[in-house]
Each structure stands twice: as C-alpha cells, then as structure tokens.
Amino acid sequence: xxxxxxAIALGDYDIAGTRTAxxxxxxxxxxxxxxxxxxxxxxxxxxxxxxxxxxxLPIVERHIDNPNLRLVSVMxxxxxxxxxxxxxLYREFRRKKNARVWSEDEFALYIDERRQHQLQHVPPARRxxxxxxxxxxxxxxxxxxxxxxxVEQSHENGITISEFPTTIEAARRARELGMSIVMGAPNVVxxxxxxxxxxxTDLADEGLVDVLTSDYVPGSLLQAAFALTARGFELAPxxxxxxxxxxxxxxxxxxxxxxxxLHADLLRVRLIDGVPVVRNIWVGGKQYL
Numbered sequence: 001x002x003x004x005x006x007a008i009a010l011g012d013y014d015i016a017g018t019r020t021a022x023x024x025x026x027x028x029x030x031x032x033x034x035x036x037x038x039x040x041x042x043x044x045x046x047x048x049x050x051x052x053x054x055x056x057l058p059i060v061e062r063h064i065d066n067p068n069l070r071l072v073s074v075m076x077x078x079x080x081x082x083x084x085x086x087x088x089l090y091r092e093f094r095r096k097k098n099a100r101v102w103s104e105d106e107f108a109l110y111i112d113e114r115r116q117h118q119l120q121h122v123p124p125a126r127r128x129x130x131x132x133x134x135x136x137x138x139x140x141x142x143x144x145x146x147x148x149x150x151v152e153q154s155h156e157n158g159i160t161i162s163e164f165p166t167t168i169e170a171a172r173r174a175r176e177l178g179m180s181i182v183m184g185a186p187n188v189v190x191x192x193x194x195x196x197x198x199x200x201t202d203l204a205d206e207g208l209v210d211v212l213t214s215d216y217v218p219g220s221l222l223q224a225a226f227a228l229t230a231r232g233f234e235l236a237p238x239x240x241x242x243x244x245x246x247x248x249x250x251x252x253x254x255x256x257x258x259x260x261x262l263h264a265d266l267l268r269v270r271l272i273d274g275v276p277v278v279r280n281i282w283v284g285g286k287q288y289l
Contacts, residue, residue, distance in 0.1 A: 001221065001243060002041045002265040002283045003255060005071055006030060010059050011050030020059065027063065034068075040288055041265075046071040048143070051125040052078050052117045064132050070250050073163050074129050075143040078118040079111055082144045082166070087111065089196075130158040139250055141182065148173035155179060161249065163213075166197035171208040180249055181208055184215035185224035185242070204228060211249055212241045222269065222276045230274065 008026055009019040033039050045068045049056060063069070076082060084090040091107060094100050102110060133140040141161035142154035151162060151173040162174035163182045174181050187193050187200035203209050214221050221242045228238040247256025255263040264285035269276045281289040 001267055002281070003247070003252065004041055004043045005046040005250070006043055007046045007048055009048050009050065010063070011053030011056040020055065023059065023063075027066070030068075041283055044068045044070045046073065048073045048075060049125075049129065051076045051122045052114065054117060054121050056121070056125060057128060060128070060132070064136065064138075069136075069138060071139045071141060072129060072133055073141040073143045074126065074159070076118065076122055077144075078114050078122070082146045082150060085146065126157045134158060137251075145170040145174065151177065151179070164197070165203075166193075168198050168202065168206070168208070171198065171203050172206075175208055180210045182211045182213055182249075183209050185212045185220035186215050186217045188212065188224035188227050189217070189220045200224075201228070201231065204233070205231075209241065211246045213246070222267075222278070226271065226274070226276045 006026075008023065010023065012019045027045070030043055030045070034043060045066055047060075047063070047069060049060060049072060051074055077084060079087055079090045084093075091102065129140060132138075139161060140159050141163040142151070142159045143163045144166050145151045145154055145162050146166045148169055151165070151170050154162065155177045160179055161182060162171070162179045164184060165171040165174060165181065171181055181203070183200040183203060184193075185200075187197075188204070191201065192199045200209060200212075212221060212224050225238045225242050228241075229235050244256045247253075255265055258266070264282060266280075266282040267278055268280040270279050271277075278289070280287065
C-alpha cells in the first residue's frame with residue numbers, strides 16, 4: 001500500500017500520439033522527484049507497452065534498463081479482438097474519447113491499417129519482450145486476455161501474469177496454466193467492470209484473483225479489500241490481495257507483511273459506515289500521518 005508502481009504507457013494506439021510525446025518528461029520527472037526526496041513512498045515503474053505501435057521497439061530499447069522498472073505489461077489493442085472484439089463499441093469509444101468521427105469507408109480503412117500493423121509488428125514485439133524481460137528478471141504480464149487461446153499464447157511467450165482477463169473462461173485457463181491473475185480494484189468497488197468485462201468479484205468467488213491493483217483509482221485498493229470482506233471473505237486474505245501477494249509477485253522480499261526485519265510500512269484504518277478511512281501511515285517505520 002505504500003509502494004507505488006507508476007504505470008507509464010509506451011506506444012500508442014496511433015503513431016505519434018501524446019503518450020510517446022510525454023514519455024521522457026514523465027520518467028525524468030519521477031527520477032527528479034526521487035532524487036530531491038519529494039516522495040513519501042517508494043516509487044517504481046510499470047511499463048504498459050502497446051505491441052501494435054510500429055514505433056514501440058526503439059522506445060523500449062531506450063528505457064528497458066531503467067533500474068526502477070519492476071513490471072512490463074504487453075497489450076494489443078488492435079480492434080476486432082481481445083478487449084475490442086465488438087467494433088461498434090470500439091468506434092463509439094474512440095468517438096467519445098478522441099472526438100474522432102469516421103465515415104464508413106474511413107473506418108474500414110483504419111481497421112485494415114491497424115490489422116496490418118498487428119500482423120507486422122506484434123509477433124516480433126512479443127519475442128523481443130520475452131527475451132529482454134527474461135534477461136533482466138523483469139516480471140512480464142499479458143493484458144486483456146479474452147479467450148483461452150489468448151491466455152495460451154501469453155503463456156507460450158513466457159508470460160506468468162494474466163492482467164485483467166476479460167472473461168471467466170480466460171481466467172480459468174490462466175489458473176490451469178499456473179499464471180497469476182491480476183484484477184482491478186475499481187471493478188470490485190463498482191460491483192462490475194465499467195467496460196462490460198467480467199466482474200472481479202465473480203472471479204474472486206471462484207478463487208481466480210491473486211492480486212488487486214488500483215488501476216485508475218488509487219483509493220480503490222483499500223475499499224476493494226473491505227468490499228470483499230463484506231461479501232464474506234476473511235479479512236487477512238482480502239488484505240493480502242493488496243499487500244503480501246503483489247509484493248511476492250513482483251519480487252519485493254522486504255515488504256508486504258508485518259514481520260520482524262521488514263520495511264515497517266503500516267496503515268491504521270478505521271471503518272466508518274463501512275468505508276475504510278486511513279487514520280495513520282508509517283513508511284519505513286517513520287510516521288507521516
């Protein structure tokens with residue numbers, strides 16, 4: 001709870017997007033803040049890499065040896081598969097997010113271009129990430145596996161973490177293959193996926209969640225753990241989903257548990273009308289609140 005993996009996107013849905021333009025500024029900004037002792041908790045990096053971007057590989061090569069990198073997630077947002085199997089939903093999403101309106105011919109041309117990018121760039125990118133992460137002992141995760149075959153492909157590429165499987169079938173296959181399953185805490189708090197994917201609580205009920213991540217709402221971590229206890233989960237295993245188990249998954253041996261000799265990162269929490277409220281915070285044994 002007091003160790004942050006800042007998720008930074010490498011690569012874009014489209015070439016020359018804003019993510020790539022801001023990348024160096026974000027990484028340099030975190031490094032400067034750390035060097036100036038401005039950060040109260042420990043910050044590491046989580047690279048979320050868009051495999052279908054033709055410009056991805058040079059970007060990765062520039063940043064893969066950052067000493068603070070602890071996790072790489074590989075994503076393929078090519079429309080027509082995985083999260084975006086439904087092209088109508090994809091088209092509406094892009095319209096709302098980017099105010100992008102296509103004619104039928106323009107949309108067909110765009111989809112064809114994206115699929116050509118996938119065929120050309122995704123397979124070599126998958127091979128590259130397997131090699132780079134294995135050489136550097138960096139954890140490698142898939143993203144938005146939708147079918148059992150998606151999971152099998154990830155597993156064949158040396159991936160050990162299934163991040164946000166979108167269907168219960170994908171999550172079950174990940175469990176059969178011994179992969180760790182990561183779901184978003186906001187999904188638990190909302191009682192379902194905001195994008196229509198499988199409910200994290202349904203997966204938790206089947207024992208198909210190993211780790212909860214904050215995704216787009218950092219405060220949801222604590223809320224999700226207590227939301228699971230309200231559903232009948234025992235408190236200690238629910239809290240472990242946001243503390244002990246992610247620490248173990250990412251190779252942090254000095255934190256994630258309350259034990260002699262560890263980092264002494266602690267929260268004191270009070271439930272107020274069923275909502276967890278942080279009352280005190282200790283990081284490395286030093287109290288900040």
